[in-house]
Amino acid sequence: MAMTVDQIADAMYKEVEEATNFGKKLKPMDLTKAMLKAYEEEGVDKKMCKSAIKNLVDSGRLVYTYFGGSYLELPHREGAAND
Amino acid sequence: MPKEYKTPKLDELEKGPWPSFVKEIKLAAKKSEMSNDLLGQLEQSYNEKLGHWKHGGIVGVMGYGGGVIGRYSDLPDKYPSVSHFHTIRVNQPSGWFYTSDALRTICDIWEKHGSGLTNMHGSTGDMVFLGTTTDHLEPVFKDLTEAGWDLGGSGSDMRTPSCCVGPGRCEWACYDTLQRCYDITMRYQDELHRPAFPYKWKFKFAGCPNDCVASIARADISVIGTWKDDIRVDADQVKTYADEGLDIFNDVVLNCPAKCMRYDGEKKEISIDNKDCRRCMHCINVMPKALRPGVEQGATILIGAKAPIVEGALLSSVLIPFLDIDDEEEFEAFCDLIEEMQDVWCEEGKNRERVGEFIQRVGMGNFLEAVGVEPIPEMVAYPRDNPYVFYEDFYEDEDE
Numbered sequence: 499m500a501m502t503v504d505q506i507a508d509a510m511y512k513e514v515e516e517a518t519n520f521g522k523k524l525k526p527m528d529l530t531k532a533m534l535k536a537y538e539e540e541g542v543d544k545k546m547c548k549s550a551i552k553n554l555v556d557s558g559r560l561v562y563t564y565f566g567g568s569y570l571e572l573p574h575r576e577g578a579a580n581d
Numbered sequence: 582m583p584k585e586y587k588t589p590k591l592d593e594l595e596k597g598p599w600p601s602f603v604k605e606i607k608l609a610a611k612k613s614e615m616s617n618d619l620l621g622q623l624e625q626s627y628n629e630k631l632g633h634w635k636h637g638g639i640v641g642v643m644g645y646g647g648g649v650i651g652r653y654s655d656l657p658d659k660y661p662s663v664s665h666f667h668t669i670r671v672n673q674p675s676g677w678f679y680t681s682d683a684l685r686t687i688c689d690i691w692e693k694h695g696s697g698l699t700n701m702h703g704s705t706g707d708m709v710f711l712g713t714t715t716d717h718l719e720p721v722f723k724d725l726t727e728a729g730w731d732l733g734g735s736g737s738d739m740r741t742p743s744c745c746v747g748p749g750r751c752e753w754a755c756y757d758t759l760q761r762c763y764d765i766t767m768r769y770q771d772e773l774h775r776p777a778f779p780y781k782w783k784f785k786f787a788g789c790p791n792d793c794v795a796s797i798a799r800a801d802i803s804v805i806g807t808w809k810d811d812i813r814v815d816a817d818q819v820k821t822y823a824d825e826g827l828d829i830f831n832d833v834v835l836n837c838p839a840k841c842m843r844y845d846g847e848k849k850e851i852s853i854d855n856k857d858c859r860r861c862m863h864c865i866n867v868m869p870k871a872l873r874p875g876v877e878q879g880a881t882i883l884i885g886a887k888a889p890i891v892e893g894a895l896l897s898s899v900l901i902p903f904l905d906i907d908d909e910e911e912f913e914a915f916c917d918l919i920e921e922m923q924d925v926w927c928e929e930g931k932n933r934e935r936v937g938e939f940i941q942r943v944g945m946g947n948f949l950e951a952v953g954v955e956p957i958p959e960m961v962a963y964p965r966d967n968p969y970v971f972y973e974d975f976y977e978d979e980d981e
Contacts, residue, residue: 525737526777527927544924552775555644562646564637567933568736568776576639576651576715 500541506533506550511559514570523569526551583614586621590628606698615696615712618662622654640667640715642722646776648732649718665714669695670707670733671725672766672773675759676746677702686728694721704799704888705783706743707733738776742766744786745793753865754788755806755878756907762786768916778923779930779939789874790862796886796897801936802919803883803897804906810875811855812864818871823849833864879905882915884922885937895937898945902959918952925951 501509510529517524530547551570554560560570594603606623609616626633633655640651650668657664671687687708691697696712703709713721722732733741742765745751747758765784766773772782785796788806796803823829829851834842841857842864844850851871853864865872882904886897901918905911922936925948930939940948949956 525779525932526775527779530777548771548775548777551777552644552771555646555775558643561639562641562736562776563639564651564736566637567780568646568738571639574639 501537501546503546503549503553506537506542506546507553507559509533509537510547510550510554510570514560514572518572523563523565523571525567525569529570583610583617584621586617586624588620588624591620591624609697612692613696613698614662615666616698618660619666619696619698619712622656622660622663625656625659634666640718642718642732645732645774647735647738647774650735663712666696666712667715667718669710669713669718669721670703670705670735670741671710672731672733672741673702673706673708673743675744675762675766676749677706678746678749687725687730690721690724690728694724705733705740706785706794707741732774734773734781736776737778737780738774738782739769739772739778740781740783741773742784742786743794745788747786747788751788752869753791753806753862753874755808755874756788756880758786758788758804758806761804761906761912764912765916772923778927780933780935782923782936790860791866797883798886798894798896799888800886800897801884803886804880805883807860807879807881807903808875809877809879809903812853812858812875813873814851814853815871815873816850819851819868820849822868822871827868829868833867836863836867837861838863879903879907885935885940887935887937891933891935892938895935895941897937899960900954902957918954921952 510533513529513532514524529551530544533542533547533550534544551560554570555562558573561573563569563571588603591603595601595607603620606616606620610620622633635653635655636651638651638653641647641649648670650670652666652668654660654663654666688697688699691699691710694713694717695710698711700709700711710721725731742762744758744762745754747754747756749759762784765786772778782802783800784802784804785794785800786804787794787796790805790807792803792805794800796805819829823846827833830844830846833851834844838861839857839859841854843852843854845852865874880903881899882901883897884900885895887895901915904915906915926936926939929943929951930936934942943951945960946956949960
């Protein structure tokens with residue numbers, strides 16, 4: 499059965515969660531490539547991945563961060579922040 | 582009572598007849614505690630030859646991945662007002678045309694939410710707001726969008742496109758830079774606000790080969806106005822220049838990089854071998870009343886420039902020698918090609934690798950094949966240089 503954008507978003511979120519556990523940061527393109535590799539046969543394409551990332555960021559489940567390049571991460575307390 | 586910092590080193594930068602950022606910060610410091618602490622921290626940095634900023638991180642506004650550059654002081658106890666000192670990039674209007682009202686509005690917004698210090702403009706072209714705190718980011722974004730402004734790009738996204746003043750003020754504009762810059766900005770809003778590339782991607786639109794936005798040195802895609810036919814010559818004006826004392830032979834003809842001009846000093850006539858002209862604009866710049874670009878105008882598309890950051894500087898090289906970019910169909914084809922190139926770069930590019938570096942790594946021939954563009958001899962890094970594409974047929978013939 500074809501995957502929906504919400505299902506792709508959930509799968510992406512899981513990828514980011516796992517990467518975080520290993521101290522790894524993922525770029526949006528890493529997530530898109532992972533989704534295409536795993537689910538291309540189920541109808542997933544780049545456009546759907548783009549929408550999934552937009553949903554994840556707009557809902558606040560993931561946030562963009564910058565460390566020499568842009569990454570998608572779970573929301574967390576900023577390490578450098580002077581609270 | 583704000584703390585008064587002694588700043589002998591910074592004071593040196595106020596001397597001389599030119600504008601001084603120190604003078605401006607001191608002015609702002611009269612009203613802003615943040616600007617005052619900035620002076621203190623800067624002086625300490627100058628004394629220690631050491632920066633005290635921590636850069637990057639999580640800061641931004643909801644839904645956007647670009648437009649805010651996080652910055653924190655690593656001396657928050659000593660300079661509490663610059664503990665947070667985030668930068669905001671605001672998308673400038675095409676050609677940097679503002680009304681006084683618009684400028685007053687953005688300055689009011691910034692004095693309300695930040696240090697009041699701005700950089701008009703950053704090297705990418707945006708208006709840069711220097712210094713605010715994390716809790717002011719959403720409110721400043723709300724105020725800006727309500728006044729009709731939007732954030733620009735930062736991080737691994739399409740950076741805010743910029744263009745020269747073009748036909749708005751300049752008679753040399755060979756296409757409508759303002760319109761095309763606006764079109765690209767609006768078309769690629771997603772790419773501008775949601776970083777999805779291996780690294781930054783810049784568009785710059787220059788109306789003529791004078792390249793007032795320095796696109797050939799800094800933009801991943803440089804769109805530089807040019808013309809196909811002959812330079813227009815007004816013979817009477819050539820005579821006038823000669824009569825008024827311009828040394829046409831030495832100041833124009835001898836400075837032509839193609840040596841394609843002749844000047845008859847007795848008749849006071851100029852002749853140009855246009856097929857060898859390199860469209861450098863030098864002669865036109867010296868004799869603007871006598872010489873003008875041809876009438877068949879458009880743009881040359883170049884790819885791959887960058888300033889030195891991770892690797893050394895690159896100048897862009899020709900991808901499409903001539904495109905009537907004002908024509909809607911040709912503009913659509915240009916956008917399709919851009920998207921194709923971004924796809925290939927996203928697929929194969931390394932993290933923090935600009936498209937010019939990517940092309941160097943994989944080879945221009947392979948890149949062109951991947952994006953479906955036929956190599957042609959005009960694809961050169963410099964005028965009258967050898968093309969960098971080697972035809973397989975050539976090698977096959979040689980082998981035989």
